[in-house]
């Protein structure tokens with residue numbers, strides 16, 4: 325059976341709040357899938373339902389074709405990081421993992437292996453209560469990896485990390501996916517998933533707003549746009565607008581031009597002796613693509629029920 329997470333038609337209400345409203349998507353192996361949406365969109369609730377910690381009112385959630393409760397030795401099928409602070413502060417990192425391993429019938433050797441994998445071997449015998457948030461996140465990921473599961477689910481693993489920690493998690497998630505695992509990572513910041521996610525499931529108000537390959541999303545967002553670097557921004561804007569282009573100022577000396585092919589941009593600027601140092605196909609950022617994707621869903625973007 326292929327390593328997957330399948331969520332279909334999940335609905336879940338907490339009092340007046342419809343936390344999940346038909347949530348449906350599939351997470352495939354060999355990819356990092358970003359699970360993105362504003363606070364309260366239903367990401368954590370979905371993960372809790374997948375792990376059998378919350379019961380959905382309707383719909384179903386399967387891990388590699390089986391409901392969580394039907395899995396034998398669940399840690400060897402799915403690893404999860406839901407809350408990095410969920411540990412006994414008095415226990416050492418290693419004892420925390422040994423305790424988890426033994427509770428699941430796994431050997432102690434795995435504790436040392438995963439500590440090494442996440443770069444915590446030097447602090448393995450220090451009490452986890454004194455760990456920084458970044459170290460706790462690493463320990464949480466180590467715990468998720470104990471059973472060497474083909475499916476991983478991490479809720480906001482970037483939260484509170486310094487830039488070095490973010491770079492580490494990005495590389496680590498990519499390597500886990502390269503090993504063929506299905507990796508689902510939630511975030512409320514699209515920018516965190518840049519250079520990490522291969523696929524995106526964008527959610528709002530308990531349902532999927534977009535389910536797309538990152539490459540397709542970026543290509544659509546970049547379509548037909550050209551980046552122009554010039555020290556004469558005002559002149560360039562005037563000349564290109566006259567030539568029929570739509571021009572937006574991106575940075576102090578950078579313009580994003582649409583509606584005019586690169587060769588016509590070069591010709592117009594040269595004709596009017598406007599200096600420029602770069603004309604290139606625009607590379608959209610994930611953040612930019614996300615804004616484009618949700619542009620028409622203003623209601624969704626401005627939503628913050630808390």
Ligand SMILES: Nc1ncnc2c1ncn2[C@@H]1O[C@H](COP(=O)(O)OP(=O)(O)OP(=O)(O)O)[C@@H](O)[C@H]1O
Pocket residue numbers: 338339341342343361362363364365366367368369370512629
């Ligand atoms: N145990 C609960 N009791 C009551 N309401 C809840 C509970 N858990 C979640 N909710 C509500 O369900 C909705 C979805 O919350 P959820 O935490 O799943 O969103 P999220 O996308 O994970 O947000 P965040 O990024 O803030 O974690 C919110 O309106 C939230 O207030």
